[in-house]
Amino acid sequence: MEHEIYRFPRERLDDLVERLEREYRVVAPVRKGDVHGWEEVRRGTPIALDYPTTMLPPRQWFAPPREVLFRFQRTAGRYRFEPPPPERPLALIGVHGCDLTGLRVMRSFHESSCRDRVVTDRLDQSFVVGLACWEPCLAETFCRDMGSLDNETPADLYLWDLGEVLLLKAIKPRGREVIADLGGLEAATADEQVALRRRLRGRHDAFPLHFKFQPSKLPVALEAAESDILWEASAERCLSCGRCNIVCPTCTCFDVQDVASLDGESGERVRVWHGCQIPGFARVAGGHDFRPTRTQQLRYRIFRKGKYMPERYGMVGCTGCGRCHKHCPTHISIRDIFRQVGGPA
Amino acid sequence: MAQASMIPEACTILEAHRETEKEVHFVLEAPRERPFQPEPGQFVMVSVPGIGEAPISLAGLPGEGAPEGAIELLIRKAGRLTTIVTRMVAGDTLYVRGPYGRRVDWDQFEGSNVMLIAGGLGLAPLRPFVRRALLRRDRFRHIDILVGARSPEDLLFRDDLAAWKARRDDVRTLVTVDAAADGWGGRIGVITTLFDHVHPDAEDAVAFICGPPVMYRHAIRKLLAMGFYENRVWLTLERRMKCGIGLCGNCQMNGHYLCQQGPLFSYREVRHMKEAV
Numbered sequence: 357m358e359h360e361i362y363r364f365p366r367e368r369l370d371d372l373v374e375r376l377e378r379e380y381r382v383v384a385p386v387r388k389g390d391v392h393g394w395e396e397v398r399r400g401t402p403i404a405l406d407y408p409t410t411m412l413p414p415r416q417w418f419a420p421p422r423e424v425l426f427r428f429q430r431t432a433g434r435y436r437f438e439p440p441p442p443e444r445p446l447a448l449i450g451v452h453g454c455d456l457t458g459l460r461v462m463r464s465f466h467e468s469s470c471r472d473r474v475v476t477d478r479l480d481q482s483f484v485v486g487l488a489c490w491e492p493c494l495a496e497t498f499c500r501d502m503g504s505l506d507n508e509t510p511a512d513l514y515l516w517d518l519g520e521v522l523l524l525k526a527i528k529p530r531g532r533e534v535i536a537d538l539g540g541l542e543a544a545t546a547d548e549q550v551a552l553r554r555r556l557r558g559r560h561d562a563f564p565l566h567f568k569f570q571p572s573k574l575p576v577a578l579e580a581a582e583s584d585i586l587w588e589a590s591a592e593r594c595l596s597c598g599r600c601n602i603v604c605p606t607c608t609c610f611d612v613q614d615v616a617s618l619d620g621e622s623g624e625r626v627r628v629w630h631g632c633q634i635p636g637f638a639r640v641a642g643g644h645d646f647r648p649t650r651t652q653q654l655r656y657r658i659f660r661k662g663k664y665m666p667e668r669y670g671m672v673g674c675t676g677c678g679r680c681h682k683h684c685p686t687h688i689s690i691r692d693i694f695r696q697v698g699g700p701a
Numbered sequence: 702m703a704q705a706s707m708i709p710e711a712c713t714i715l716e717a718h719r720e721t722e723k724e725v726h727f728v729l730e731a732p733r734e735r736p737f738q739p740e741p742g743q744f745v746m747v748s749v750p751g752i753g754e755a756p757i758s759l760a761g762l763p764g765e766g767a768p769e770g771a772i773e774l775l776i777r778k779a780g781r782l783t784t785i786v787t788r789m790v791a792g793d794t795l796y797v798r799g800p801y802g803r804r805v806d807w808d809q810f811e812g813s814n815v816m817l818i819a820g821g822l823g824l825a826p827l828r829p830f831v832r833r834a835l836l837r838r839d840r841f842r843h844i845d846i847l848v849g850a851r852s853p854e855d856l857l858f859r860d861d862l863a864a865w866k867a868r869r870d871d872v873r874t875l876v877t878v879d880a881a882a883d884g885w886g887g888r889i890g891v892i893t894t895l896f897d898h899v900h901p902d903a904e905d906a907v908a909f910i911c912g913p914p915v916m917y918r919h920a921i922r923k924l925l926a927m928g929f930y931e932n933r934v935w936l937t938l939e940r941r942m943k944c945g946i947g948l949c950g951n952c953q954m955n956g957h958y959l960c961q962q963g964p965l966f967s968y969r970e971v972r973h974m975k976e977a978v
Contacts, residue, residue: 425708426708428750428751433794434711434794435796437708437709439708466948468947469946469947469961472706472946472948608950609949609950609951610943610944610948610949610950611949611951612707612753612754612943612944612949613753614748614750614751614752614754615751616750616752617751623750623751625707625754627944627949630950630951632950632953637941638941638951639941640939640940641755641777641779641783644939646914646940646941646954646976647976652976656953656976660956663956664953664956665956667956668956
């Protein structure tokens with residue numbers, strides 16, 4: 357049956373982990389003190405399906421904060437280069453709509469670059485289990501406005517946590533295979549399906565809209581918002597800490613650094629996360645900075661998310677997750693800026 | 702894995718000529734493992750493993766000034782990597798990948814008057830344009846080369862400048878410096894003062910500009926005042942480039958990744974971009 361919905365006994369999460377571990381490195385939200393993070397899990401690791409949201413989005417697994425591009429070793433006077441070994445593909449369990457959208461944006465960005473398929477390959481080879489949200493994770497969330505709340509792509513399997521019971525459906529053939537491998541799952545009862553539909557119908561009440569415009573209007577709205585005053589209003593309290601870049605599910609920028617052994621004979625070239633809000637990001641050799649002020653830097657970040665990315669890659673570069681606002685030490689709000697720029701009509 | 706795309710190739714330095722106190726002109730082997738057929742305006746990523754990597758404009762293309770199978774680079778001592786590289790000599794090894802950047806169709810320029818405007822280090826990326834125009838001299842009309850430097854001591858490619866000046870029948874080469882001690886017999890003044898001495902037929906002219914950031918606005922204004930078409934004023938722009946393959950984001954200008962869509966742009970392509978010039 358197409359999109360058949362199964363009842364998924366909570367205690368069988370471990371079976372799902374075990375099944376996925378055969379092919380994948382399995383990653384899921386895990387409680388860490390007062391917060392939650394995406395951690396590698398095995399059978400028996402407590403997975404926090406009731407997590408509000410993680411500080412870092414799952415992109416850390418697809419484009420890690422620090423990643424070896426290649427190792428180098430000097431032999432007979434010349435350096436030889438060795439790319440990193442192949443790695444196991446990733447499986448993610450419990451990805452919210454905002455982060456599913458973030459994975460889509462990442463893919464649309466990376467597939468535009470024809471010369472390097474590392475991240476695209478990781479995304480394409482990954483197995484993703486989506487998870488529905490019933491209330492905003494953060495006060496700063498605006499996922500419904502950005503179309504992320506109802507997004508189920510690119511999940512292979514999708515979960516609804518109805519409290520007393522979990523419901524599961526396959527979205528892609530790979531998901532159906534995993535359900536078949538798990539075996540013994542019963543179809544959800546008529547009552548459970550009615551309960552699910554009722555929860556979904558009522559869900560939008562928990563996610564009030566913040567915008568009075570369609571996000572597809574953002575590129576045009578921003579085009580007209582180049583002048584400095586709006587950006588100065590927020591940039592004057594920016595600390596240039598770059599946290600907004602670090603926590604963003606659609607940020608992709610990195611720096612390239614060499615790390616050598618003490619004798620210089622060997623080492624590695626690595627890519628490490630960088631961000632447009634961090635001082636020096638646009639500074640060239642000789643010292644000229646092409647985007648020196650915080651006003652320019654903030655405008656650039658918002659333009660990239662709301663204008664450049666949709667124009668170039670076809671998707672707005674903001675998922676509405678609210679992380680950049682939540683973790684900003686001075687509460688600079690992309691939601692407010694979009695709202696102000698988009699206007700009441 | 703696809704990350705091989707950022708793995709460089711060992712290239713032996715064939716010649717190293719000190720151009721100024723800060724700049725060294727290298728002739729080195731071109732990469733061989735993959736097809737290497739650069740166009741004027743493109744660049745390579747140059748590195749020393751363990752030290753770092755930097756984007757360097759091609760100052761000479763294989764078989765066009767540089768020997769077949771070789772490239773020329775002009776490297777200014779600016780940071781840790783270039784301090785080490787500018788101490789290197791023939792026989793040393795640099796690690797190179799590329800070429801990167803936009804490839805512009807040259808046929809569109811043929812039949813035109815050509816103006817090249819180079820400020821300081823900007824002569825290095827423009828040198829392949831000059832070389833190609835001179836190699837195909839019969840396909841172009843007037844060629845004007847305007848060169849500016851801070852001082853006579855900062856002038857780059859002096860042998861080239863002398864050779865171009867010697868071809869005064871078919872190339873006009875004008876050189877100016879911002880300031881000079883006594884004994885400099887040439888022009889003194891910023892590069893835009895040279896525009897008073899050239900009068901190309903702007904209807905059929907193309908210009909290429911490369912220089913320090915402050916130069917572009919003034920040079921473009923002069924050219925537009927002379928009647929140049931906006932899409933025949935070409936700029937080679939500089940930005941921070943760390944990957945060369947359109948990923949790392951450091952070189953972005955508005956929505957453009959300069960390492961792929963640039964660094965060569967026509968003024969018409971970037972005139973609406975607040976971050977361009």
